[in-house]
Amino acid sequence: MLNLKRFKNRYYLYMPIPQLSRNNNQRWRQTTHHSSKSGHWRENNNNQQPLWRRWLRPIILLASSFFLLFAIYIAYLTWTLPSPDKLMKRQVAESTKIYARDCQTLLYEIHGEQKRTLITLNDIPANVKNATIAIEDKNFYKHGGFSVVAIMRTAITNLLFSKKAGGSTLTQQFVKNAVLSNEKTYTRKIKELLLSYRLEQNFSKDQILQMYLNEIPYGSNAYGVEAASQFYFGKRAKDTNLAEAAILAALPQGPSRYSPYGANKDLLITRQKYILDLMVEQDYISQEEADAAKQTPIAFQKRIENITAPHFVMYIKEVLAEKYGEKTAEQGGFNVCTTLDAEKQKAAETAVTAYGDRNAKQYNASNAALVSMDPKTGEVLAMVGSRDYFNEEIDGQVNVALKPRQPGSSFKPIAYTAAFIKGFYPETSVYDAPTNFSTDPANPYEPQNYSGQYYGPVSFRQALAGSLNIPAVKALYLAGLDNVISLAKTMGYTSLGDKNRYGLTLVLGGGEVTLLEHVNAYAALAREGELPTTIFIRKIKDAKGNVLEEFKTPTITKVIEPNFVRMTNSILSDNAARAYVFGAQNYLNLGARPVAAKTGTTNDYRDAWTIGYTPSLVTGVWVGNNDNSKMKIGSDGSVVAAPIWNNYMKAALGNSPIENFNTYTIAPDTRGILLGQGFAEKIIKIDSASGLLATDNTPPEMVIEKTYAQTHNILYFVDKDNPNNNTPTNPENDPQFSSWENGVAKWITSKQAKDHNFVVTQPPTESDTEHKPENKPLFSVFGLTQNQIITSEYLSVALTASAPRGVKLAEYYIDGQLFSASNELPFALTRSLKILPNGDKKMTIKVCDDIYNCSSVDYTFTLNIPNTGQNYKFAISLATPADKSNFSEKDLPLAIKLNSLSPENIAIIKLYTLKDNQPVEIATKKIVRSDIETLFWNFSPAFPAGTYTIWAEATGWNNEKIVTKKIEINYLPSKVE
Numbered sequence: 001m002l003n004l005k006r007f008k009n010r011y012y013l014y015m016p017i018p019q020l021s022r023n024n025n026q027r028w029r030q031t032t033h034h035s036s037k038s039g040h041w042r043e044n045n046n047n048q049q050p051l052w053r054r055w056l057r058p059i060i061l062l063a064s065s066f067f068l069l070f071a072i073y074i075a076y077l078t079w080t081l082p083s084p085d086k087l088m089k090r091q092v093a094e095s096t097k098i099y100a101r102d103c104q105t106l107l108y109e110i111h112g113e114q115k116r117t118l119i120t121l122n123d124i125p126a127n128v129k130n131a132t133i134a135i136e137d138k139n140f141y142k143h144g145g146f147s148v149v150a151i152m153r154t155a156i157t158n159l160l161f162s163k164k165a166g167g168s169t170l171t172q173q174f175v176k177n178a179v180l181s182n183e184k185t186y187t188r189k190i191k192e193l194l195l196s197y198r199l200e201q202n203f204s205k206d207q208i209l210q211m212y213l214n215e216i217p218y219g220s221n222a223y224g225v226e227a228a229s230q231f232y233f234g235k236r237a238k239d240t241n242l243a244e245a246a247i248l249a250a251l252p253q254g255p256s257r258y259s260p261y262g263a264n265k266d267l268l269i270t271r272q273k274y275i276l277d278l279m280v281e282q283d284y285i286s287q288e289e290a291d292a293a294k295q296t297p298i299a300f301q302k303r304i305e306n307i308t309a310p311h312f313v314m315y316i317k318e319v320l321a322e323k324y325g326e327k328t329a330e331q332g333g334f335n336v337c338t339t340l341d342a343e344k345q346k347a348a349e350t351a352v353t354a355y356g357d358r359n360a361k362q363y364n365a366s367n368a369a370l371v372s373m374d375p376k377t378g379e380v381l382a383m384v385g386s387r388d389y390f391n392e393e394i395d396g397q398v399n400v401a402l403k404p405r406q407p408g409s410s411f412k413p414i415a416y417t418a419a420f421i422k423g424f425y426p427e428t429s430v431y432d433a434p435t436n437f438s439t440d441p442a443n444p445y446e447p448q449n450y451s452g453q454y455y456g457p458v459s460f461r462q463a464l465a466g467s468l469n470i471p472a473v474k475a476l477y478l479a480g481l482d483n484v485i486s487l488a489k490t491m492g493y494t495s496l497g498d499k500n501r502y503g504l505t506l507v508l509g510g511g512e513v514t515l516l517e518h519v520n521a522y523a524a525l526a527r528e529g530e531l532p533t534t535i536f537i538r539k540i541k542d543a544k545g546n547v548l549e550e551f552k553t554p555t556i557t558k559v560i561e562p563n564f565v566r567m568t569n570s571i572l573s574d575n576a577a578r579a580y581v582f583g584a585q586n587y588l589n590l591g592a593r594p595v596a597a598k599t600g601t602t603n604d605y606r607d608a609w610t611i612g613y614t615p616s617l618v619t620g621v622w623v624g625n626n627d628n629s630k631m632k633i634g635s636d637g638s639v640v641a642a643p644i645w646n647n648y649m650k651a652a653l654g655n656s657p658i659e660n661f662n663t664y665t666i667a668p669d670t671r672g673i674l675l676g677q678g679f680a681e682k683i684i685k686i687d688s689a690s691g692l693l694a695t696d697n698t699p700p701e702m703v704i705e706k707t708y709a710q711t712h713n714i715l716y717f718v719d720k721d722n723p724n725n726n727t728p729t730n731p732e733n734d735p736q737f738s739s740w741e742n743g744v745a746k747w748i749t750s751k752q753a754k755d756h757n758f759v760v761t762q763p764p765t766e767s768d769t770e771h772k773p774e775n776k777p778l779f780s781v782f783g784l785t786q787n788q789i790i791t792s793e794y795l796s797v798a799l800t801a802s803a804p805r806g807v808k809l810a811e812y813y814i815d816g817q818l819f820s821a822s823n824e825l826p827f828a829l830t831r832s833l834k835i836l837p838n839g840d841k842k843m844t845i846k847v848c849d850d851i852y853n854c855s856s857v858d859y860t861f862t863l864n865i866p867n868t869g870q871n872y873k874f875a876i877s878l879a880t881p882a883d884k885s886n887f888s889e890k891d892l893p894l895a896i897k898l899n900s901l902s903p904e905n906i907a908i909i910k911l912y913t914l915k916d917n918q919p920v921e922i923a924t925k926k927i928v929r930s931d932i933e934t935l936f937w938n939f940s941p942a943f944p945a946g947t948y949t950i951w952a953e954a955t956g957w958n959n960e961k962i963v964t965k966k967i968e969i970n971y972l973p974s975k976v977e
Helices: 051-080 084-088 126-136 148-161 170-178 186-202 205-215 225-233 242-250 265-281 287-295 310-324 326-331 342-363 408-422 460-465 469-479 481-490 503-508 515-526 562-572 575-582 642-653 737-748 751-755
Strands: 003-007 010-014 096-099 106-110 335-338 367-374 379-384 429-432 456-459 530-532 537-541 547-550 556-558 596-601 607-614 617-624 681-687 703-709 778-782 788-790 794-802 809-814 817-822 829-832 839-848 854-863 875-880 885-887 894-901 906-915 918-925 932-937 946-956 961-963 967-971
Touching: 096 310, 096 326, 106 310, 126 170, 126 205, 126 242, 126 265, 170 205, 205 225, 225 242, 242 265, 242 287, 265 287, 310 326, 310 335, 310 379, 310 537, 342 367, 342 379, 342 617, 342 642, 367 515, 367 642, 379 642, 408 460, 408 469, 408 481, 408 503, 408 515, 408 562, 408 596, 408 607, 429 460, 429 469, 429 737, 456 460, 460 469, 460 562, 460 575, 469 481, 469 503, 481 503, 515 530, 515 562, 515 607, 515 617, 562 596, 596 642, 607 642, 617 642, 737 751, 778 839, 778 854, 794 809, 794 839, 817 829, 817 906, 875 946, 894 906, 894 946, 906 932, 918 932
Parallel strands: 096 335, 788 854, 885 967
Antiparallel strands: 003 010, 096 106, 335 537, 367 379, 367 617, 429 456, 530 556, 537 547, 596 607, 607 617, 681 703, 778 794, 794 829, 809 817, 809 839, 839 854, 875 894, 894 932, 906 918, 906 946, 946 961, 946 967
């Protein structure tokens, strides 16, 4: 019990302590007598006083007045200090309630009842006392209540460097917590100093230390070291070991921040080890004892409470303690209305739990976190800090949303946005080629794409959508590392420090960011360049119903011009652009609702991310392990994080109105090279027979389109610091130029370049001479005359033909459909006509040499043969592949088999797919003779990985058509992250 004691007509705070006597030793004040000598100043010849003397009197008067007023003020404060009676009156503790955004749904109640057990100093082990003194006030037994040096140090740190620094002695802390309020004013600070001095004059140091250890808050309503030891360890303070003693000493500075049940348990352990080092430094323990204590496991008691959204609530509690003080936060009777949306929080927890359990079993990913906010206001709507708050095996109480982790490729949009600000565009192209970006031969830096492949010339749109690594590093270099880091900090990232720590690796996630700040930065993208301040609390009322603070208007800071952000949004919301990697049906797609999204994975599978947004909702998901151990290979963001994100976004958005992203504009004076024009390739039609330029005489069968390379990197065409200026005069002066050029040279001679039909040789300048009229065959037809009436079933036609290059082929067409063909002498036709309906017909006979120099002649005839009982019907169906089947590059060309009934009645079969929602012919079979026909689809770069709808159409000789059932097949992508 704390009691009152009267001494010399004054009351003092007193706590009875066994075997301790009052310290009435008074220090005699020594009076020093000073003598002063007066001097005589002569007046000058002009009888004028020096300037300093004329100002001396006013200065003395002003200073005297100031000190007099200050003395009166101090006297007033001394007179108004709390009386002993008031010191002993404990405020009645009231519970603080934390609500969701509707101010009705209770998330958590901080119970106001204090837990306190008073004990004597003899019952407090030396380690607890020494650890407390070592961290809180190493000069406790030397000062008289406060330290002038510490006060001056704190003032300088606070005023000059705008940083908080502790300057309170242990005595001051006791007065602050036991006597005064938590208001942060100079008046309260002066009162604290005066009371501390009084306390030191009337109680011994041991008495003050005992009162401190019985009074100070240790968190969770545990006041005093005995209650804290019982609460955290389930044992009395005198039974604690050295490791536990250091834990207890670590808590008072920030009980909510350092709580072992909160998000910062790692900070608590770090502080414990620091205290042990201080105890060694101050000769309380040996180094061996400290090392042993650091290795001693700490068994905290399990905490079971009725709590909703625990990570969010504990963060709110920490914010309240920081702003209003630990004691007020726990006992002030506050009603706190937060920003949390109870329904969205439930959807977030459901998604994290469902896919989190799957990830733990299949991918060795034990944990996940999710943050969702309204980008228009900055309000946090949902926060899940771990897969299970109460699961100690995964450190579930750690709020991973607040912990720095490497973002992988999810940081790339920041770098590309900086490049757009610099003057580049989504259409700007670079080479995705093997490149050593290091200028130090001893330390090469050669990043690779996730798939191990290189795609050659790609636009920024393709590169960012497909998450290609080499183009991302080039984009960072073009944007400028300083510009990217500056933009990132402007967008709210606080964990990026010295740029030399990262270099060009920053764009691949070499830095560390928190999920909360990552989501808030993406909110700036959703708001087209406006950064909202993150908001957690909408309103706080005290126990009397007074509004202490209230969120009314969002705080928005413009950080980027809208048009540059629209470029980034255009890419991240372009599902077709990322389909060549992720497929058209992926977890970054929300169907008809436009959504921008980006995944990220660290190289060693320690972190996987998905961040995505609409104009009204931005959500980020992290998956990994709290101990930073690796997940299984293949645990990329699109596999383990994107499903959680997709599940939550669909539930959270529900049937809300669909919103579109705005389109960007291109400046009218933009250089063509910045829009990808003339960067890497030029397509030229070539005569395949001669290898020269195709002419009007070149038949379509002999025309091929070849891509001829521009074999220079982007730095050859563009000055990175002034991209819209003319081509650089000396591009080789750029330190990256040579390595980028070498990378291009490697790629253009690679197999992948050949697979892309990327030809490096210079295009021909001469035109083809092989295809010309004089090279066409001459031929005569026997067995068919113009306007002939044919009444027999079989038609026989013979030819005599010659050509400079020889005759290699004769084709017979009826009404435009290939009826028969022969590539052997005598190139004759003999075939039944019963498959044809009677009537007027046109036969075209075409004779060609080996390079399709062709001549043709048309004959008209009338078919009039008995067709008694003739059935012209036929049928066709797709046999393989099956609907919804998968295939990949190794399966190309893709064999598509068709079953046909009465194939002789089929004139032609065509295979189709959809491209840009339009039918595109991909294969043709002209002469059908078998019940099973196979057509081959050889994919070109025009058909990237994705889901395709295919079907076949058969045309009969009577021009009737049959279309097969449409099926979907999946061309699987090569994974890129």
